[in-house]
Amino acid sequence: MLETAARFEPARLEQPTAAIADVIAELAAAAALLARALHPRTAAALADLVRVMNTYYSNLIEGHDTRPKDIERALAGELDADEGRRNLQIEARAHVRAQAGIDRLAAANALPEPASADFLRALHRDFYADAPPAMLTIRSGDRSLTMTPGAWRNRAEEDNLVGRHVPPSSARVADLMAVFEARFRFAGLGRAARLLAMAGAHHRFAYIHPFPDGNGRVGRLMSHAMAAAAGIGAHGLWSVSRGLARGLTSRGDYKRMMDHADTPRQGDRDGRGNLSEAALADFTLWFLRVCLDQVAFMTSLFDLDALAGRMRRHVERDPRLKPEAFRLLEEALLRGEVERGDAARITGLPERSARRILAETVAVGLLGSDTPKGRVSLRFPADALEDLFPRLYPQA
Numbered sequence: 001m002l003e004t005a006a007r008f009e010p011a012r013l014e015q016p017t018a019a020i021a022d023v024i025a026e027l028a029a030a031a032a033l034l035a036r037a038l039h040p041r042t043a044a045a046l047a048d049l050v051r052v053m054n055t056y057y058s059n060l061i062e063g064h065d066t067r068p069k070d071i072e073r074a075l076a077g078e079l080d081a082d083e084g085r086r087n088l089q090i091e092a093r094a095h096v097r098a099q100a101g102i103d104r105l106a107a108a109n110a111l112p113e114p115a116s117a118d119f120l121r122a123l124h125r126d127f128y129a130d131a132p133p134a135m136l137t138i139r140s141g142d143r144s145l146t147m148t149p150g151a152w153r154n155r156a157e158e159d160n161l162v163g164r165h166v167p168p169s170s171a172r173v174a175d176l177m178a179v180f181e182a183r184f185r186f187a188g189l190g191r192a193a194r195l196l197a198m199a200g201a202h203h204r205f206a207y208i209h210p211f212p213d214g215n216g217r218v219g220r221l222m223s224h225a226m227a228a229a230a231g232i233g234a235h236g237l238w239s240v241s242r243g244l245a246r247g248l249t250s251r252g253d254y255k256r257m258m259d260h261a262d263t264p265r266q267g268d269r270d271g272r273g274n275l276s277e278a279a280l281a282d283f284t285l286w287f288l289r290v291c292l293d294q295v296a297f298m299t300s301l302f303d304l305d306a307l308a309g310r311m312r313r314h315v316e317r318d319p320r321l322k323p324e325a326f327r328l329l330e331e332a333l334l335r336g337e338v339e340r341g342d343a344a345r346i347t348g349l350p351e352r353s354a355r356r357i358l359a360e361t362v363a364v365g366l367l368g369s370d371t372p373k374g375r376v377s378l379r380f381p382a383d384a385l386e387d388l389f390p391r392l393y394p395q396a
Contacts, residue, residue: 007168008176008207009273011183012200013284016192020281023288024192030295031232037302038237041336041377046302047103047236049380053392054239055095058220059088061245061254066092068393069382087135094127098221101126103236106228114225115184115201117177123218124211125150138213147212152177158212165262167209176208186229194230198223199284203261207275220244227291238298243290257286301389308333314387318364324349325361329378332367337377 016024038046052071059066066088070080074089075096105111112119128136128149136147145157153159153170160167168176184201186194205219220241227233227240247253261283263276271277301307308330315326324347331346332338338346343354358376361367365381385392 007274008180008204010200010271010275010277010280011180011204011273012197013277013281014196016196017281017285020196020285020288021192023285023292024195027195027232027288027292027295028191030292030299031234031238034234034237034295034299034302037299037304039334039336040235042333043235043237045378045380049385049389050236050239050298051096051099051103052382054099054220054224054241055092056393057239057241057245058095058217059092061220061241062216064088064091068385071096072382083134087132090130090132091135094130095217095221098123098127099224099236099239102221102225102228106225106233107235111225111229113181113185113187114222114229115186115197115205116181119225120177120205120210120218120222121150121152123221124214127214127217127221145212147214152210153212160209160212165207165209165259167207173208173210177210180204180208186226191231194226195232195288196284198226198230199287200280201226202287203258203280203283206258207262232291232295234295234298237302238294240287240291240294242297243294248286248289248293253286257283297391301392304333307388310388310390314384317387320364321360322357324354324357325366328358328361328376329366332376332378337375338367339375340373 013020037043052068052075055071056066056068070085070089071092073079074093079089080086102111128147131149133146136149138145138147140160143157145155152173154173155170158170180201184197184204186197189197202219202223205222206215209215211218223240224233228236244254245251261275261279263279265271265274265276266278271280311329311333312326315321315323315329327346327348328338328343331342340355340358343349343358344351347354347357349357358367362369362376364384365379366384367376368379369376380388
């Protein structure tokens with residue numbers, strides 16, 4: 001097969017089907033609702049939680065079950081003595097760091113073109129910045145090679161088979177990624193066209209498979225950045241990885257739909273490129289429905305009344321906390337942050353008792369501050385997640 005740009009055309013749908021147009025409208029409206037649902041300070045704390053969730057599910061897709069508590073420990077610098085588990089923690093910490101960088105750029109309205117070669121290479125380089133040699137060593141049979149973070153495949157020994165798909169040869173990757181950047185550039189596109197591009201780019205990036213390893217993780221981070229750039233990121237309060245890992249009907253959906261989008265053109269009425277336009281439409285509709293499903297799920301979790309009720313029940317179950325701790329949590333939920341000096345007013349307790357309740361709530365990790373005497377805001381420690389956010393992770 002000639003390895004020209006036509007190999008991954010059609011890159012994206014030029015016009016949505018009626019079903020896709022409906023999902024795009026629903027997704028835009030749902031994301032806008034989620035973006036307005038919470039106080040910005042509370043939303044920022046929850047975005048931290050979503051990064052850990054996204055990391056967990058992105059690793060799960062790769063076959064690595066790194067539990068939320070292990071990720072939380074890694075972020076605190078507490079790495080496991082076992083090399084295998086330690087490497088998974090390092091990998092998870094790198095994913096959180098990379099996504100946090102995307103979110104900071106998006107919040108500052110400084111996000112570059114998510115499909116640009118420079119951005120994608122930087123994501124890959126940042127992801128592997130702290131990787132030990134073992135994580136950079138790729139073995140195939142009796143051969144091994146060392147990957148350079150941020151570098152496209154450029155050697156014949158880096159060519160590989162991905163399932164039934166044979167990616168383009170290393171010699172063509174740089175040229176194909178230049179075309180990829182041009183085809184998925186957001187500048188000049190409206191929101192609907194950006195969402196079509198987001199879905200197409202997710203598959204076509206994997207199809208080219210530009211890096212020796214780490215393509216899945218970088219591709220999902222790219223999709224996260226594209227969601228923000230398309231105006232549906234909702235301040236980082238949802239992420240596509242959970243939906244991809246769980247699917248709409250089964251956990252096998254993602255692999256099946258990615259494989260389906262590899263389908264070659266099926267006759268003269270199936271577009272004009274090497275790949276099937278009908279299959280791309282199927283994948284686009286599925287991918288956007290996954291996004292909508294996740295936005296709806298996170299919106300239900302972050303409903304203020306429901307979340308407050310779960311906070312109350314968590315306080316009642318935790319022997320370390322007094323009932324008045326809930327009043328502090330509820331105030332922080334509604335107002336974003338609480339002055340330490342207001343604890344007595346909020347709890348209705350004498351000053352000394354109120355300070356003790358506040359200190360206990362900080363000690364268990366449900367409230368925190370940037371400085372020892374600063375205002376406190378909500379935190380969401382791993383040991384509280386099952387109570388506060390049921391179904392966020394699979395049942396143990």
